[in-house]
Amino acid sequence: MTLKFNQQRLEVAYSIFLVILIPAVIVAGTVWLTSQIKSDFDLELRRKANLANEVFGISATNIMNANSPSQAAILLQQLVDQARSQAPEIDQLSIVSSSGTGFRTLASSDTAKVGQTDTTIQTQLAWSKGQSIASLIASGEGNDREWLVATPLIGSGGQPSAISIMRVSLHSSDELIGTTLRNSFIGLSIMVIIIILLLLNHFRFVQYAELFRAQKDLNQMKDDFISIATHELKAPMSVIKGYLSMVLEEDDLSKTAREMTTIAQDQTNRLTRLVTDLLDVSRLEQGKTKYHLSPVNLAATIGPMINTYEAKAKSKGLALVYQPPAELASVMADPDRVSEIFTNLIDNAIKYSRTGTVTISHATAPGVLATTVKDTGIGLTPDEVSHLFARFYRAKNLDTRDIEGTGLGLWIIKQYIEKMGGTIAVESEKGVGSQFIVTLPVAPTLNASSAQSLT
Template sequence: MRLNSRLLLVGVLVFIFPLLFVWITQNFFTTAYHNINTSEKKRVSLIQDSISVALRSSSEADKLVSDLIDVYKKENSDLTKIRVVEKIDDNFVIIQSADKQLVNTNEKTDQLYRSLPLSSNGSSLIVESIIDGERTWQVFRSVETLDDRSMYIFSEHRFGLIDSVMAARRQQSYFGLSAIFVFLILLAYWLNRQVHWKAGYDKMVLQLEDRDMFSNMIAHEFRSPLTAIKGYASFLEESKTLSKDEVRFASNIHKSAERLVVLVNDFLEVARLQSGKLKIEPSEVDMSDVLAGVTDDLRGMAEEKGLKLIFNRPEKKLMMFTDPARMIQVMTNIITNAIKYTDSGSVELECVKIPGEVTVRVKDTGTGISAEDQQKLFAPFTRVGGVDTSKITGTGLGMWITRQ
């Protein structure tokens, strides 16, 4: 169903819309040409009407017709020829013309004049043709004057300029339609890709949700028996009836269970972070108290390695607005890493406040981190420091969780 809807949308965008635009444009130009023709015919008819009326006037007809011809020739760029022809005996003589050299000469092409009946209904004969590549109208009208003279009005109109303008407009329109067609193809492609990406994204989100739910379930299922194993191992370590080897075995079980608990807790944190379900409850806390508490908790771990864990507590309180539980978790991860990667010497903490922020510095006497390794410090499942990581416990998730 979705595929059919997508194909229908693409078909509408790529085929229906362009065809609709072409049809609308074609109809527009057809109507425009029709209206232009109608308007031109009315204009030509008005020119011949006015000359016809002037010819029928009894006084100063020649001067009036001459003036009209001069005005029309000047004001109408399409008017190439205009003349008045009179039938005298069997000849057709030009008595008025825009070209004054033709006055009182015989009309060379008189066949049409001979075929025109004298009529008083004021109609004109329009002969449409192509002359020198231009659309041309040759317009004839017969006029019978009040003194029974047989007159003919002839005008020639060439519409090359108008047609070239309309052709340019048509070409521009089709260029525009081509651009719209290309745009619609690109739009259809983009929409199709968006739908495809959206489907892939939705599928990936569902897979991630299933993965997170599975990880949570597995982690919770592991944590309960591991807690019980830790408890029983601790109980066996304190037993007075076991041999030294058995106590050592119980101690190994206890340590392994603790490492697994840390691993499970890290996986739970990752799952909560990736699903956006990690709760943050900020409040006013004194960073000095946070660091003092973390230092006390980790001092035993440092002493097991023969390290000094030092916290240079400032005299003033360093208040900040944060989640105390998450801050303890962050500082625990950082200081634990410092202890793990320091074989001898000390790990020293200090905390200072500068305008707008609190800076915590952790200094140790370990091997240090190269510039290359610093780029990977917060990557998940990554160990840095240039030491034998097989001797260092952990999941490689602590610093990634800290950064998140």
């Protein structure tokens, strides 16, 4: 009980763990992927900004080398304006030169800066190191991110003569990534909802499994109950049966007492049959039926049955015919089960016949011996035949109304026959009669004494 409770709790915990873990893994994966894409994008833009500034620097250097400083300033301003008008991603473009104490802006897309001193740290770094410096800065009203690239322009003397400062906006790439991120989060949310729904479904399946287990337990309890109850009923019933037959053996029994005792005996026999059938069904369902296979001579098994049933057949005005061939192959089967099989079939044939003959005969086919129990009884409709081997099935019509039975016999013997490697078939016609054909495997002749066990 505790074990089951713990197991149940474990299953619930596992389901909750899945509900949290799976969406979390997907969200983390998406966030990591987009941040990776974003940093790749940034690097690529930085490379482009560098390149653009260097290309621009060549033109600017040429202008400065070929012109007087005042003329160069005008031409540089024209170059700056032209470059910016052609590349709107360039947020700002300036050219600054060293002027003794600091840096002074020679030309700039932001005209207010022209002539002003430039104090940006990147300018100083690029100047002192003699190489391009790029840094990511936030600027503008929207706090847009920008690459600020400061590239030294090398003069004719091989020394830096000025610095070109280009600020490239990351606005459109950020916007693109933002849109992608938003879209992927919408997709992700839908996915997470679907996963949660699926997992909730899984949770329901866990509950179904629990229900199924409970039902199986209940079924087992029912089987055990039937098995124990029927087993316990058998012993007192055989005592009652014994005493009843002892009473009937008394000579000085009054007529009424004899009649009453006979009725009691009939009813006890009926009860015994029911209990035996239920016990057989219970054993079969639990796979507890044992089969001890050995060569069985059918003539030796069926012969004595004929003697037992002769009186019953005669009392109904029926003839019981069995003439086995002198040489009859033995079948490989369990002798007790074989008895049950043919007792049931002969009993049925007599029970469900009003006139005529019940005939038992044999035929051989390769590897099997077929035994037919044929009657000229009430017969069955094709629909009745199709249900014949179902548990508790009894054909219900005027002919069978007064005939008692459990509807278990044919189901039980079918299980026995099939387990022993045989078959059972039926041919019947309403009002004409029926025949049941049972085949069982022939026992090997060489080591006929060998016995096997089936469970």
